Amino acid sequence: MRDTTNDIKNIIFNGLTEEEVEERVKQGLVNHTNITTGKSVKEIILSNILTYFNLIFFIIALLLIYVGSYRNLTFLPVIIGNTIIGIVQELRAKQILDKMNILNAPHSIVIRNGVQKQIVSEQLVKDDIVLLAAGNQICADAFVVQGNVQVNEALLTGEADEIEKVRGNKLLSGSFVVSGQCFAKLENVGKHSYISKLTAEAKTVGSDEQSEMICSINLLVKWIGIGIIPIGVLLFYQGYYLNGETIQKSIVSMVAALIGMIPEGLYLLTTIALALSTMRLAKRHVLLHDMKSIEALARVDVLCVDKTGTITEARMQVEEVLPSQTINGIIIPKEELEQLLVDYSFAIQDDNATIHAIKEYTNTLCENIERRKPLDSSPFSSTTKYSSVTFEDGTFVLGAPEFVMREDYNLIVPEIIAFVKKGHRVLILGKYEGSNVKDGLKEKVVPLAYVILTNPLRKNAQETFSYFKKQGVTVKVISGDNPETVSEVAKCAGIENADNFIDASILDTESKLASALEKYAVFGRVTPKQKQKLVQTLQKAGHTVAMTGDGVNDILAMKDADCSVAMASGSEATAQAAQVVLLDSDFAHMPDVVLEGRQVVNNVQRSAVLFLVKNIFSLLLAVFSVVFTFTYPLEPSQISLISIFTIGIPGFMLALEPNKNRIEGHFLKNVMIKALPAGLTDVLAVGSLVVCGEAFLLSKNDIATASTMLLAVVGFIILIKISSPLNKIKYSIVILNIFGLAFCGIFLHRLFAISEMSKICVLLLIIFAFSAESLFRYLSISIEKINDLYLRLKKKKNHIHKG
Known part of the structure; x- marks a missing residue:
């Protein structure tokens, strides 16, 4: 049911009263929805605490407490610290983005108590009268009560055609006004609006497509998460039932392998890197x-x-208005052209930079001359490239010369070519010889004047x-x-x-x-x-x-x-x-955004190599242990020691370093190519050390300590390689972590299960350390050559396919 004409006029001029607004607010009929693409504070906290791997760590901790191996709970402070840091950084980023979103929130012009005022669109209520013009996004479902607009509903329906909306027509929230101006009355607001229902439905289906980096990390986490359960069961079965180890030793060995396979800091590192990047960009507006x-x-x-x-x-300005000389050589007097342009600019309802510039220009002209009353008008359309106004003496068109003049365009080229070549925008003002322009310009247009506009660079x-x-x-x-x-x-x-x-x-x-x-x-x-x-x-x-x-x-x-x-x-x-x-x-910020992206992706990619080395090593050594039926040689506290100083701390410090290098290749492939040589080196070196240690009848404590030191050596080798070219900051990172590991190994040796090694064990460690360096170097060269060969064959295949 629609209002009568008189009621509509009253509604438009008065709108709702403050009492009516308050009543609707109490009823919850406000244009506010809780649907958002960002996380709430609760969601941020829960998403960092209630993770699959945190559950695994919790179960692991309970198992270690059950067997009384409290020393091997050294990973817990790291996990708790990671979780807290992740929550704090995400909350800080959210706080900054929320403030910026408030500044950038959509606003609407609403009529209340007979006065037009601008408010945040979320403060609108049902039955509010809003003024819509070109460039406005329709904030709630409404219907037109006065005026007419061209609306694009492509974001909702997929149809890109501009649809004319006149009095009584519905306006869907989420669509946007292309041209024209109208008053509209809001019908469905907030969660009841069309766009809110679509958004809610989309949210239940799934989140937006993630970037390649996030997809790759999610894929890694997914497969690791699937694999660790059966591997853990096999390791415990082998240690307890096949090798006859105590239940404590079997659980401790299994936990050491699982901790090594979990990339506990990688997702956190990515989250923090993105959050810090977001905050840095926020400071640049x-x-x-x-x-x-x-x-x-x-x-x-x-x-x-x-x-x-x-x-x-964005702003435009009129340089000059020139009469056309193509009408049998007759030039219309300047005063008549100025009067026509004044009448036209006041009659047209467009709200864009071009009309603003023309109105600014016409405000200085003919101020005291009585203006003609328009009979009809059509707003500018980006499809037709012109607008029109009809007065008693005819219909006039203003728009792009090619679209207005059509087949007669070449006749006016000599008059406008000089301005076009200088980069000016030229519009033509002409008189249409037909009667109806809404179906297109089917008759000729007589050129009257050229409006020369310019945009400053x-x-x-x-x-x-x-x-x-x-x-x-x-x-x-x-x-x-x-x-x-x-x-x-x-x-x-x-x-x-x-x-x-x-x-x-x-x-x-x-x-x-x-x-x-x-x-x-x-x-x-x-x-x-x-x-x-x-x-x-x-x-x-x-x-x-x-x-x-x-x-x-x-x-x-x-x-x-x-x-x-x-x-x-x-x-x-x-x-x-x-x-x-x-x-x-400021378009000059674009390089800043590009550089931020490069820093995030390149640094996370580099740090991901460190995390993946540990995962590859732990996975392969676990498989090696199952196949050759020996107990996993390391303890969880030893894995924690290596992780802290060869992966965790250097990974986070490197992730904060400026990095302007262009991103090349695919994230997962780049990481695997660099991590695989080090992971293979680790498992071959430690596996060989374990075999030799048993041959020399070394104690399990000796073998475990030597394996830990050997992993540390390979860890620092890969750290130096991925940090190249080295500078003062990177040297400092490497030296600081070597010092930290040495300090913990000497003064906190009981906490990290580092025991004094026999002379034979020390000799084996030195031999395998030098061998590991050579093995890592040759494996790196071999894998790089295999990758180069693959790329050449792929390129050749693509060339043949295109040919």
């Missing part, structure tokens, strides 16, 4: 809606940018694009403006191959689009749907694509890009849809 965007942008090899708001500043634009060029990142400029104009601006910004441009309106097939992407760097007259297809085509070709923009015409492409970056000064809907928001709209 960069808001991350999605953590995976850090890695995605670091891997980007194609950057798609819009012209307005990205290369240039962003500061540091040249420096920023120069950085991406040095990093091997290809820049594609995709804009709705004239391709020549865009090309000139791109040249001024220093974008490589900016003189290679094309009009996207001729790219009507996917094959033409794919071919053009290989040849051209600048694409003009691109529709929103084409922007999306350009991104998709680049991704199909194997590229990692980032898309930057500030307008609603960029949203579809940004949602499909691997990483999307929005300027906060642009459309509110765009900022909400993007993964990364530059709160101060």
Whole structure:
């Protein structure tokens, strides 16, 4: 049931009273939902405590307490410390991001007590009257009570066509206004709105796709988690039933193997690295809606940018208004043109940078002249590239010359070419000879005047694009403006191959689009749907694509890009849809985001090698022990000692080091190639030491201590290798950890089960230590050669396949 016309007018002018708002708040009819992509405080705490591996550690601790092996509980402080650190860092990152999200929260213009005011969209209530204009995201389900708008519902329905909404039509939350202006009455708010129901459904299905790094770590954790239970059972069975060990010795040996196989600090390291990176970016006014965007942008090899708001500043200004001379050589008097432009600008309901610039210009003209009353108007559309206003003396059109003039475009080229070549944006104001423009321009348009606009180039634009060029990142400029104009601006910004441009309106097939992407760097007259297809085509070709923009015409492409970056000064809907928001709209921050991503991925990758070495060694030695029926030679406290000083502390310290190296290859493969030689060296060296120790009838304490020292030697060898090239900081990290391990081995030897070794045992340790260094070196060379051979064969196969 809809309101009558008089009721609607009253509602629009007055809106709700404060008493009516308070009543709806009490009823819970507020546009607030608890559905969020971020974790709550409770979720952060529980997600760090209630983990699968913490459960395993808890069971292990109970087993050790049961057999009275309290000395081997040395891993517990590390696990508890890891958990606390992880909680604290995530809470700190959440606190900073929550503050930034409040600053960047969507706002709405609402009418209450007959007064327009701007409030946070979450404070709206049911039956509120809101004013919607181009660039606004519709915050709750509503229906139009006055005015008309063009709405894009692609984010909800997948359909990219712009839908006209007039009085009585429904507006779905989550869609966004492309053009026009209207008053709307809210129907379903908060958890009852369409977008909230979709979000809730999506949340029950699963979380967003994770980055490659997180996926790889999750895969490692998954398989290790599956494997440790049967291996633990086998080790206990073998030690207690086959080797005749005591129940205490069997449990202690089993626990030592399991602790070695669990990458207890790797996930924590990744979480902390991402949290610290998020906080560092926050200090540079960069808001991350999605953590995976850090890695995605670091891997980007194609950057798609819009012209307005990205290369240039969002604001526009009218340089001049020139009369057209193509009407039989007759020039319309300047006063008439100014009057028409004033009338047009006041009649059109568009709310974009172009209209703002024109209105700012017309405010200085004809202030005291009576304005014509419009009979009808059509807002600007990014699809048609023009707007229109109908007065009593005819219909007038303002828009892109190519789309307004169509087949007559070449007639006006001589008049505008000079401005286009200088990078100016040119709009044409003309009189339509037909009567209805809503079905398209089917009749001729008589050109009356040219409106010359310009966007100032962003500061540091040249420096920023120069950085991406040095990093091997290809820049594609995709804009709705004239391709020549865009090309000139791109040249001024220093974008490589900016003189290679094309009009996207001729790219009507996917094959033409794919071919053009290989040849051209600048694409003009691109529709929103084409922007999306350009991104998709680049991704199909194997590229990692980032898309930057500030307008609603960029949203579809940004949602499909691997990483999307929005300027906060642009459309509110765009900022909400993007993964990364530059709160101060400074494009110069882009290199900062890339470098942060590189630091996180490269450092976590390097530290992951250290963790994986221990996992590979423990797994293989456990299998070795089962196959050759000897008891696992190490104790949990010894594994803890090695983990602290060759993995944990150096891993975390290296993860904080600046790292600008470009990311290459796949995370899991890169880690495995570097970790496998050290893991194999460990198991071969320790396995051989155990065999020799038994041959020389050495005590089990001697063998365990020698194995611990041997693992420490190999640990520091791999630490030095992955830290190269070494600098003062890295030398300090290595020396500090060697000193720490030596200190614990000498002064805390009882705690870590380090006993005095016999002379034969010391001699065997020295021999195997030197052998381990050589073995590690040759295994590293061999695995690298095998990988190179694999890459060459793969490249050859791909070349044959393409041929």
